[in-house]
Amino acid sequence: MSKCLMLGNEAAARGLYEAGCEFVSSYPGTPSTEITEFAAKYDDIYAEWAPNEKVAMESAFGASFAGKRSFCGMKHVGLNVAADPLFTLSYTGVNAGLIIGVADDPGMHSSQNEQDSRHYAIASKVPMLEPSDSAESKEYTKIAFELSEKFDTPVILKMCTRVAHCQGIVELEDRDIVEDVEYVKDPQKYIMTPANAIKKHPIVEERLEKLRKWAENSGINRIEEGTSNEYGFITSSTCYNYVKEVFGDKYPVLKIGLINPLPNNTILNFASKVNNLVVVEELDGIIEQHCNTLGLKPIGKDKFTNLGEFSQTIVANAFGIKKEVPFTFKEELPARPPALCAGCPHRGIFYVLHNRDITVHGDIGCYTLGAMPPLNALDSTVCMGASVSGLHGFNKVAPERANNTVAVIGDSTFMHSGVTGLINIAYNESNSTVIILDNSITGMTGHQQNPTTGINLKGDPAGKVCLEDLCKSIGIKRVRVIDPYDIKKSEQVIIDELDADEPSVIISRRPCALLKNVKHPGPIKCDTEKCVGCKACMRIGCPAISMVKDKAFIDETLCVGCGVCGQMCKMGALPLRKEADND
Amino acid sequence: MTKNIMIVGVGGQGTLLASKILGKLFLTKDYDVKVSEVHGMSQRGGSVVTYVRYGDKVYSPIVDKGEADIIISFELLEAARWVEYLKKDGVLITNTQQINPMPVITGVSKYPENIKKKLMDMGVQVEGFDALTLAEEVGSPKCVNIVLLGHLSHHFDFTEEEWHEAIRSCVKERFVDMNIKAFELGRKAGYTVLNRIGDFISNVIS
Numbered sequence: 001m002s003k004c005l006m007l008g009n010e011a012a013a014r015g016l017y018e019a020g021c022e023f024v025s026s027y028p029g030t031p032s033t034e035i036t037e038f039a040a041k042y043d044d045i046y047a048e049w050a051p052n053e054k055v056a057m058e059s060a061f062g063a064s065f066a067g068k069r070s071f072c073g074m075k076h077v078g079l080n081v082a083a084d085p086l087f088t089l090s091y092t093g094v095n096a097g098l099i100i101g102v103a104d105d106p107g108m109h110s111s112q113n114e115q116d117s118r119h120y121a122i123a124s125k126v127p128m129l130e131p132s133d134s135a136e137s138k139e140y141t142k143i144a145f146e147l148s149e150k151f152d153t154p155v156i157l158k159m160c161t162r163v164a165h166c167q168g169i170v171e172l173e174d175r176d177i178v179e180d181v182e183y184v185k186d187p188q189k190y191i192m193t194p195a196n197a198i199k200k201h202p203i204v205e206e207r208l209e210k211l212r213k214w215a216e217n218s219g220i221n222r223i224e225e226g227t228s229n230e231y232g233f234i235t236s237s238t239c240y241n242y243v244k245e246v247f248g249d250k251y252p253v254l255k256i257g258l259i260n261p262l263p264n265n266t267i268l269n270f271a272s273k274v275n276n277l278v279v280v281e282e283l284d285g286i287i288e289q290h291c292n293t294l295g296l297k298p299i300g301k302d303k304f305t306n307l308g309e310f311s312q313t314i315v316a317n318a319f320g321i322k323k324e325v326p327f328t329f330k331e332e333l334p335a336r337p338p339a340l341c342a343g344c345p346h347r348g349i350f351y352v353l354h355n356r357d358i359t360v361h362g363d364i365g366c367y368t369l370g371a372m373p374p375l376n377a378l379d380s381t382v383c384m385g386a387s388v389s390g391l392h393g394f395n396k397v398a399p400e401r402a403n404n405t406v407a408v409i410g411d412s413t414f415m416h417s418g419v420t421g422l423i424n425i426a427y428n429e430s431n432s433t434v435i436i437l438d439n440s441i442t443g444m445t446g447h448q449q450n451p452t453t454g455i456n457l458k459g460d461p462a463g464k465v466c467l468e469d470l471c472k473s474i475g476i477k478r479v480r481v482i483d484p485y486d487i488k489k490s491e492q493v494i495i496d497e498l499d500a501d502e503p504s505v506i507i508s509r510r511p512c513a514l515l516k517n518v519k520h521p522g523p524i525k526c527d528t529e530k531c532v533g534c535k536a537c538m539r540i541g542c543p544a545i546s547m548v549k550d551k552a553f554i555d556e557t558l559c560v561g562c563g564v565c566g567q568m569c570k571m572g573a574l575p576l577r578k579e580a581d582n583d
Numbered sequence: 584m585t586k587n588i589m590i591v592g593v594g595g596q597g598t599l600l601a602s603k604i605l606g607k608l609f610l611t612k613d614y615d616v617k618v619s620e621v622h623g624m625s626q627r628g629g630s631v632v633t634y635v636r637y638g639d640k641v642y643s644p645i646v647d648k649g650e651a652d653i654i655i656s657f658e659l660l661e662a663a664r665w666v667e668y669l670k671k672d673g674v675l676i677t678n679t680q681q682i683n684p685m686p687v688i689t690g691v692s693k694y695p696e697n698i699k700k701k702l703m704d705m706g707v708q709v710e711g712f713d714a715l716t717l718a719e720e721v722g723s724p725k726c727v728n729i730v731l732l733g734h735l736s737h738h739f740d741f742t743e744e745e746w747h748e749a750i751r752s753c754v755k756e757r758f759v760d761m762n763i764k765a766f767e768l769g770r771k772a773g774y775t776v777l778n779r780i781g782d783f784i785s786n787v788i789s
Contacts, residue, residue, distance in 0.1 A: 003610065004610070005606045005607060005610050005616060005618065007620075109621050110621075133617070133644075161621070162619060162644050162645065163644075165619065165620045165621065166617055166618065166619045166620070166644035167603075167606055167616070167617065167618040167619075167620075168616070168617050168618075168641075168644075169610065169615060169616060238644065240642075241642040241643045241644065242642070242643055244642040244643075245642040245643040311643070311645055311647050312643045312645075312647055313647040313648065323647070323648070323649050323650070324649050324671065325648045325649040325667050326649060326669065326670065326671040327666045327667060327669050327702075327705055327706070327707050328666070328667050329663040329664070329666055329667070329701070329702070329705070331663075331695050331701075333660060333663055333664050333695065334660070334684050334686045334687050334691075334692035334693070334694065334695075335630075335684065335686055335692075336593065336628075336629055336630040336660070336661070336664075336684035336685070337629055337684070337685060337686075338594060338627035338628055338629035339627060339628045339629075339685045340627070341595075341627060341628065366627065369627060372685065373685070373686075373689055373691070374689050444627075535690075538688065538689065538690075541685065541688070541689065543628050543683075543685065543688065545688065546683045546687070546688045547690075555682075557724045
């Protein structure tokens with residue numbers, strides 16, 4: 001058996017492979033993305049990016065329905081989008097095994113909130129497995145398929161940043177040969193009309209109790225003995241690692257692998273053997289509340305925060321164990337927030353929007369960084385697609401502001417859920433201007449293909465949605481395409497479309513500067529003879545430009561030669577992009 | 584006993600590759616290993632950190648304040664930012680390159696002066712050198728990560744061949760030669776920084 005170092009996400013993908021999974025449909029989202037990317041590397045697995053998580057889950061269900069083991073992956077907020085099928089798939093159950101992979105992001109490394117996905121398992125009455133490292137990510141993925149088929153239910157595999165994005169040792173095994181499950185027409189099971197669903201609900205409740213019984217004896221939840229019974233810890237996921245890191249084998253630990261449903265007898269038994277029961281869990285007190293319903297009063301959220309990520313230090317501090325921090329740099333250090341990359345095609349648009357003091361409804365993606373100084377271009381960012389729908393509501397009640405307000409949304413986000421908002425604009429007729437920032441890729445999550453790129457997840461040529469045609473067919477008559485590297489023209493088009501008395505879409509089209517196939521003219525140099533140090537070029541917030549001895553200085557390792565700064569410079573100290581020159 | 588290494592820098596500098604190579608190396612030595620990364624938004628030019636932990640049994644995937652045996656910093660300001668994570672007898676290896684963060688570029692904040700000296704005055708064991716120039720010497724500023732690994736190699740008993748093998752297994756074939764060269768330059772610089780001239784000469788002679 002060969003051992004390798006794998007990300008939790010890669011290990012989950014390996015689990016899919018070994019368990020004979022044949023179908024994967026997902027929408028990318030940090031920290032879940034790599035499960036699907038790694039799954040796509042196996043020739044035996046069909047894997048695709050769906051336009052959004054709801055479509056992904058329904059597609060995976062369709063494949064399960066047809067008799068193949070299937071998977072869909074998403075981040076925590078993606079599960080909100082897919083919540084609709086989730087709750088009813090709990091009722092229909094599955095044909096072949098179906099896993100829903102969801103990755104939480106406590107601490108919000110790359111998210112707009114830190115909701116706790118465990119609530120979804122409880123609310124939808126679906127079992128949820130929670131691995132604590134890479135080895136378990138693989139193992140639990142395989143168990144999830146078995147549970148799914150044995151108990152006729154979708155199963156949620158819950159990851160979090162420190163499991164998904166931590167590499168640990170995994171032992172590789174061969175792929176199981178799994179027989180397809182025969183497709184048999186079964187209207188009572190799969191057609192969720194009220195009459196059928198009413199009969200299904202009690203089955204769902206019974207299923208939970210059967211699963212609870214399974215959880216008591218299956219070994220999925222394990223007790224690790226300690227040398228002292230002063231404390232006993234109930235914990236799961238990455239928190240298990242922090243407890244073990246601090247206390248080793250000193251106190252007994254009940255490690256929960258199946259977070260829903262929780263094993264009542266195992267918990268009561270464990271609690272009866274320790275003097276003080278402690279629950280350690282990130283975000284909400286889910287295990288703790290369950291203990292409370294069992295009449296236990298564990299130490300939990302009274303000692304541990306429900307905010308952010310935990311660590312060994314947080315666990316240690318809760319027990320009065322203080323650690324030395326020998327070195328602290330005394331000066332206040334400048335922060336290093338993320339910024340739009342040098343050459344990012346979004347920069348020019350945000351410069352124009354900021355410069356003209358336009359109200360901007362933002363969305364989810366790299367371009368959220370347009371909110372950062374010095375561009376300060378955004379007024380709101382909520383969730384995928386909210387820019388377009390929010391703009392519509394805003395303009396309906398404040399029509400006097402409509403000619404100074406836009407929505408900005410990326411190509412992938414527009415496909416995900418912006419298009420429905422645009423349909424609302426067309427149908428209910430708000431005088432709205434939507435700018436689609438089309439950089440021909442899903443950028444923030446690390447360059448995933450999407451329906452507008454013409455390439456699929458496996459890297460093969462694929463269908464390609466034409467944004468212009470799509471917008472026109474919805475009923476938007478004014479559709480303009482601009483090159484965001486050309487500031488002057490872009491600005492004129494934005495002015496024209498804001499002035500127009502009907503809805504318009506501006507497609508700002510330039511591929512992401514980091515894409516490997518994008519050719520750049522190469523770094524420029526500042527002509528220090530001409531530079532007067534006016535800092536006009538600094539207004540675009542390019543990380544490649546700084547002031548050295550009162551002159552603009554270009555960092556050649558970052559600059560790609562996009563030429564946007566040259567358009568700021570009135571002294572001709574910064575060259576224009578060659579193509580832009582010819583216009 | 585678990586050992587803790589932190590790799591810190593600026594998004595885009597190649598910290599992930601450095602941690603991947605280290606992880607591979609510890610795995611071949613039959614250690615338990617965990618390597619923790621952060622993906623997503625912070626990679627866009629933000630301050631980034633990767634944790635590498637190895638030992639008989641590694642539980643936590645992260646390194647906390649006061650716990651790092653070695654911090655490898657790809658940039659000077661980041662060395663100052665993360666020095667709180669260093670153990671009392673820990674070692675801080677830093678590239679002396681400066682990359683201005685956005686608040687410095689926009690003039691809201693100033694890049695601190697003499698960071699290396701200030702760190703040394705605090706009593707931190709600093710091994711600082713210009714890894715960028717060495718990386719450019721082999722043909723790409725992107726090799727800063729491997730130059731730094733070359734320096735780091737002095738803190739472990741692995742053979743040069745074992746390091747080369749780990750690098751080979753983690754980079755694309757056409758970049759192998761360049762990266763091995765970068766590693767060697769970093770390792771050579773390490774002899775100078777660590778004042779191991781004697782070792783260097785004996786190594787060259789043998």
